[in-house]
Amino acid sequence: MTQSYTAAETVEDALAALASGARPVAGGTDLVVGARQGKAPLPDNIVAIHHLAELRGVHLDGDTLRVGALTTHEEIAEHPLVIERLTALADAAAIVGSHATRAQGTVGGNLMNASPALEVGGPLMCFGATVTLRSQAGERSVAVADLVAGPGRTTAGPGELLTEVAVPLPPAAAGSCYARLEYRQQMEIAVVGASALVALEGDRVAAAKVAITALAPTVRLVPAAEDALVGSDGGRAAAELAAQAAAEASEPISDVRASEEYRRAMAAVLARRAIEAAVARARSVAVPVPASRYLHAAE
Amino acid sequence: MRVPLTLTVNGVAYPLEVEPSTTLLRAVREYIGLTGAKEGCDDSECGACMMLLDNRPVNACSYLALQAEGRAVTTVEGLAADGDLSPLQRAFLEHGGVQCGFCTPGMLISATALLAKHPSPTEEEVRIGLSGNLCRCTGYDGIIKAVLSVAAHR
Numbered sequence: 001m002t003q004s005y006t007a008a009e010t011v012e013d014a015l016a017a018l019a020s021g022a023r024p025v026a027g028g029t030d031l032v033v034g035a036r037q038g039k040a041p042l043p044d045n046i047v048a049i050h051h052l053a054e055l056r057g058v059h060l061d062g063d064t065l066r067v068g069a070l071t072t073h074e075e076i077a078e079h080p081l082v083i084e085r086l087t088a089l090a091d092a093a094a095i096v097g098s099h100a101t102r103a104q105g106t107v108g109g110n111l112m113n114a115s116p117a118l119e120v121g122g123p124l125m126c127f128g129a130t131v132t133l134r135s136q137a138g139e140r141s142v143a144v145a146d147l148v149a150g151p152g153r154t155t156a157g158p159g160e161l162l163t164e165v166a167v168p169l170p171p172a173a174a175g176s177c178y179a180r181l182e183y184r185q186q187m188e189i190a191v192v193g194a195s196a197l198v199a200l201e202g203d204r205v206a207a208a209k210v211a212i213t214a215l216a217p218t219v220r221l222v223p224a225a226e227d228a229l230v231g232s233d234g235g236r237a238a239a240e241l242a243a244q245a246a247a248e249a250s251e252p253i254s255d256v257r258a259s260e261e262y263r264r265a266m267a268a269v270l271a272r273r274a275i276e277a278a279v280a281r282a283r284s285v286a287v288p289v290p291a292s293r294y295l296h297a298a299e
Numbered sequence: 300m301r302v303p304l305t306l307t308v309n310g311v312a313y314p315l316e317v318e319p320s321t322t323l324l325r326a327v328r329e330y331i332g333l334t335g336a337k338e339g340c341d342d343s344e345c346g347a348c349m350m351l352l353d354n355r356p357v358n359a360c361s362y363l364a365l366q367a368e369g370r371a372v373t374t375v376e377g378l379a380a381d382g383d384l385s386p387l388q389r390a391f392l393e394h395g396g397v398q399c400g401f402c403t404p405g406m407l408i409s410a411t412a413l414l415a416k417h418p419s420p421t422e423e424e425v426r427i428g429l430s431g432n433l434c435r436c437t438g439y440d441g442i443i444k445a446v447l448s449v450a451a452h453r
Contacts, residue, residue, distance in 0.1 A: 002318070002319040002320040003300055003319070004300070004319065005302060005319035005363070005365050007365070007366075007368070025363065025366070028361060028362050028363055028366060029343065029358070029361055032322060032360075032361040032362065032363065033342055033343050033361045035320075036341060036342060036361075037342065042319075042320050046319060046363075048363070048365065048366050050366055074355075097343070097431070098346065098356075098358075098409075098430070098431025098432075099356055099409070099412060099413065099416075099428060099431065100343075100346065100349055100355075100356035100357055100358045100409070100412075100431060101343070101358070101431070103355035103356055103357065103412075104352070104355070104357050104358075104362065184430065185426075185427050185430045186427065186430040186431035187343065187344050187346075187430075187431045293427075
């Protein structure tokens with residue numbers, strides 16, 4: 001049973017509250033639902049951080065896009081630079097929950113919730129994004145790939161607050177895509193998801209990243225898929241090889257949403273669609289955002 | 300432990316005392332007595348509880364009442380200005396967008412938020428925009444037509 005609630009007016013207030021055992025709430029979209037589902041009771045002591053203006057907003061710093069922890073999915077999905085250069089992140093942010101979820105839910109809260117189906121996780125890992133974790137002891141930078149540790153678990157300490165996500169922009173001749181298998185177009189989470197980033201030099205793939213979603217205890221990168229793409233022409237055969245590697249890197253579970261076998265089979269399909277769309281975007285072929293809504297109908 | 304809270308709903312400030320865990324939906328329905336917003340799934344799946352928070356949609360069943368302090372909450376009761384139904388409300392009546400009525404408050408709030416952001420959506424955009432709101436009568440057709448009729452008149 002929750003005993004106290006305070007609304008932090010400064011980051012220092014919030015860090016002091018965390019140091020004395022409070023847990024943060026921002027958009028509340030996971031915290032309150034999780035408590036009602038019995039996943040985790042509401043914390044005894046809550047510090048609300050939604051007033052902290054310095055943790056909100058998106059700005060470009062050299063070649064890095066700095067996204068405040070309180071930036072909503074809606075703000076990310078609509079940001080012109082995200083759509084143009086970090087398209088997979090726009091694909092993902094645009095399909096989180098419903099428009100109500102996206103208007104309230106924050107990227108920091110979404111990451112710290114560490115769902116295996118975390119939509120923005122795959123794109124952020126492909127782009128090599130890092131987060132800033134601040135505590136009263138100081139701050140440190142952690143790769144998103146190293147932040148998520150298991151379902152609902154992160155490597156952040158209890159006194160640490162995620163304050164910013166830093167996303168390096170890929171080269172201009174790159175394309176990216178996040179695609180998910182979904183049963184419903186809103187209030188849905190990925191049944192299976194895949195992200196791809198492909199950078200071209202001429203006709204060849206110079207660099208690539210592939211990540212899988214809802215296929216393992218955390219979203220994870222698939223280095224073997226990268227190996228299958230780099231040096232190739234980015235065509236169907238290479239995409240299928242890489243997608244096979246993504247399926248082999250999967251450790252799916254069976255639950256109410258899908259069986260293990262179905263998830264594994266769909267891993268290859270979703271990974272191939274994400275890779276092919278990333279290659280198309282790298283070649284300046286328009287693929288609408290969010291890609292999930294169009295890719296599946298296109299075949 | 301109860302905490303004082305002033306909640307501003309449809310332009311009226313209500314002084315309340317709530318538990319830290321009280322949701323915005325419970326505060327508005329049970330403490331203030333505005334029962335337009337409904338508790339459907341109580342799990343953010345159905346959208347029946349939807350309200351506007353500073354003009355942006357929120358599933359009020361999953362939002363702490365205390366976090367709404369100092370912000371403008373709008374419920375379905377606040378959509379009619381001086382007793383005149385809003386264009387969307389009139390369109391729901393004209394197009395048969397109301398059957399049992401349980402989803403209607405959330406649908407109206409959701410559609411209000413959608414049109415505020417995208418004044419002229421396509422039918423597909425309306426369908427996607429409202430798909431976070433479930434109608435247990437499955438009467439979506441009238442609802443979509445109602446929203447499109449208002450959009451087209453803008």
